[in-house]
Amino acid sequence: MMGGGGMGQLVFDEYGKPMIILKDQDAQKRLTGMDALKSHILAARSVASILRTSLGPRGLDKMMVSPDGDVTITNDGATILKQMDVDHQIAKLMVQLSQSQDDEIGDGTTGVVVLAGALMEKAEELLDKGIHPIRLADGYELAAKKAIEHLDKIADEYPVDPNNLEPLILTAMTTLGSKIINRCHRQMAEIAVDAVMAVADLEARDVNFELIKVEGKVGGKLEDTMLVKGVVVDKDFSHPQMPKTLKNVKCAILTCPFEPPKPKTKHKLEVTNVEDYQALHKYEQEQFISMVDKVKAAGANLAICQWGFDDEANHLLLQKDLPAIRWVGGPEIELIAIATNGRIVPRFEELTPEKLGTCGTVREIGFGTTKDRMMVIEDCPNTKAVTIFIRGGNRMIIEEAKRSIHDALCVVRNLVRNNKIVYGGGAAEISCALAVSEEADKISTIEQYAFRAFADALENIPLALAENSGLSPIHTLTDVKSRQLSEKNPALGIDCMNANTCDMKTQRVIETLHSKKQQILLATQLVKMILKIDDIRTQGEAM
Known part of the structure; x- marks a missing residue:
């Protein structure tokens, strides 16, 4: 039974109550x-x-x-x-x-x-x-x-041969031909091919893209783009007086914060006199020192920390001659661990010499007159992880270069998987x-x-x-x-x-x-x- 004054969307059930069948039909x-x-x-x-x-x-x-x-x-x-x-x-x-x-x-x-x-x-x-x-x-x-x-x-x-990369470079150049970065056409194609070949598993005919990281930094020109056989992290050493270059590095990769353990209770701690405050301060310092000593005892000469630490800890690290990098994000931490063959350590107690990562050099690079700094971790035992580091005049060029490089990487990967071409x-x-x-x-x-x-x-x-x-x-x-x-x-x-x-x-x-x-x-x-x-x-x- 229909009703609703010709709207055609109201129906009454057996109790006489109206039901709507199609909502907003008049507006559709x-x-x-x-x-x-x-x-x-x-x-x-x-x-x-x-x-x-x-x-x-x-x-x-x-x-x-x-x-x-x-x-x-x-x-x-x-x-x-x-x-x-x-x-x-x-x-x-x-x-x-x-x-x-x-x-x-x-x-x-x-x-x-x-x-x-x-x-x-x-x-x-x-x-x-x-x-x-x-x-x-x-x-x-x-x-x-x-x-x-x-x-x-x-x-x-089409031959995919690590000793003759020319055919792969030509295919990558075809992809980059329509892009804004075709000014340094050949260089970009070579970088893309080298990156894929560094991480490719030619037996299984597979390429793990997780191991290729593309970083960009405004400044310089497109020609300054380079391939780093290792990891580039957009961070600097935590203290300006720490050395800018480290050789034969053994790094502790930590996901635990450099800070004294906080009492996990709902009670408030009130410090009412100077002695208590000093005792607390002494306890904090002892904790800091024991943490730093544990890292040093394991034989590390670089600490890479996922979390931050305060100025006191930072100063102590400088005194104890242990360079550190703080606030390194999750994906970067994983890449560093892969590249250096290190293990990610969640607690200071678990730190042992076997869990340290090793690499040839860790250096801080600066860019011209800007205050920007970045860390380059090179000569890693596991060269599978690579970073393409793009430079460009402004953010838009870098973003477009990233998209273009991604296309070129994909094409080279497809050739590794299936080497037929038209x-x-x-x-x-x-x-x-x-x-x-x-x-x-x-x-x-x-x-x-x-x-x-x-x-x-x-x-x-x-x-x-x-x-x-x-x-x-x-x-x-x-x-x-x-x-x-x-x-x-x-x-x-x-x-x-x-x-x-x-x-x-x-x-x-x-x-x-x-x-x-x-x-x-x-x-x-x-x-x-x-x-x-x-x-x-x-x-x-x-x-």
């Missing part, structure tokens, strides 16, 4: 059928069109200002989308798409969104022709399968597009339209690359396509850097096979999912 907008699909396509296209200009080595950076005025300048698709304020549900899915590419691969976050946007754009034309969205989604899936098979055929084996510059996409459209001619069902649309969408990547490089997009693409067909060379792509050759093998523009496959897979899955939604309901005017 509902799109169904073709309108919903058109709305999805528009949202996906608009997100892709924002990222399209960031694609490739000549792509433009984006500047984002957060609500509290923080400025981020970046070329990284995942970061751009993460910081964008999107309302539309499908646009949110596009953000998640680039995020999953970033988590899985670390590179290709812009390309995957541009591809998904192109697939949605081509889908619109076919929907207008009256093709059912399910047939279209299935056709796309088959086409993606064909494209991935073709990628396997054109992929090359050629960049749109070469792989053009080759796949040709294979998919060739397959379309063999299909007699309606799916052939989806195949051709898929091939057109793949061509959108080289088109965008050409456009961003200031070339004539259509002319360049048709030229490369015809050459790929006649020369049977899948390494021909867009000459973005005006190197006077379209052969990406010669230009050494290399991408990992895993990354390309993942881009095509993720984009197709998302588009398939969107094409199957035909009803969207939103609150108020959020559309």
Whole structure:
């Protein structure tokens, strides 16, 4: 039984009490059928069109200002989308798409969104022709399968050899080509490769990223960036008179505070006369001295403490000739323990000589005329832990350099895991597009339209690359396509850097096979999912 004066959302139960079935139905907008699909396509296209200009080595950076005025300048698709304020549900899915590419691969976050946007754009034309969205989604899936098979055929084996790092460096350089740090392109690529190779387990073909720490400090120039075979900690010695460099260090890594134990009771301790106060002070001093003596007795000549200590303890450490670093955070403490083969000691009583970490040098570095100091712990017995120490003119450059280095690290890691590569510059996409459209001619069902649309969408990547490089997009693409067909060379792509050759093998523009496959897979899955939604309901005017 309905009621509620035509609102259509009140129902009465058997006792005559009203119940609301759908809350705020009058305030909701509902799109169904073709309108919903058109709305999805528009949202996906608009997100892709924002990222399209960031694609490739000549792509433009984006500047984002957060609500509290923080400025981020970046070329990284995942970061751009993460910081964008999107309302539309499908646009949110596009953000998640680039995020999953970033988590899985670390590179290709812009390309995957541009591809998904192109697939949605081509889908619109076919929907207008009256093709059912399910047939279209299935056709796309088959086409993606064909494209991935073709990628396997054109992929090359790539040597991952610790004695010859050049091939890995070239791949890292391809990743960094579109980033702001391509001014010291080669140096950054070498640092990324050296860092990964230092921590890689080539037998198990795995890389533990936990062991690579990326630190940044404003000041200096990008060229001052260096790889430290050890740990860099953003701290200094606790007392300015302590020596700035220590050799043959044995360090005690403590997570217990340098302070007398406090009575854990609810009672108050009142000191009423001078004798009591002096006795208390003497007790505190004895505690301090015994703590320092325990550290010295274990043979340590450096104390690294997770907690702080007061000036009295600090002065005592100086007198007893025991340099110390205080307030070292949890992750750094763990890295130092790994690098120096030390054990983290939670109580002074447990400190023994076997638990000390060892390293060649610990030195404090200063930066120009600023008061900033940092500790560098080098020549560690376990060189697995490394730190990439980035310098740059301001915070934004350093943040972007960190993101870029992360992408390069991910690519080198992917090569260690799976050493197959394809050629960049749109070469792989053009080759796949040709294979998919060739397959379309063999299909007699309606799916052939989806195949051709898929091939057109793949061509959108080289088109965008050409456009961003200031070339004539259509002319360049048709030229490369015809050459790929006649020369049977899948390494021909867009000459973005005006190197006077379209052969990406010669230009050494290399991408990992895993990354390309993942881009095509993720984009197709998302588009398939969107094409199957035909009803969207939103609150108020959020559309």
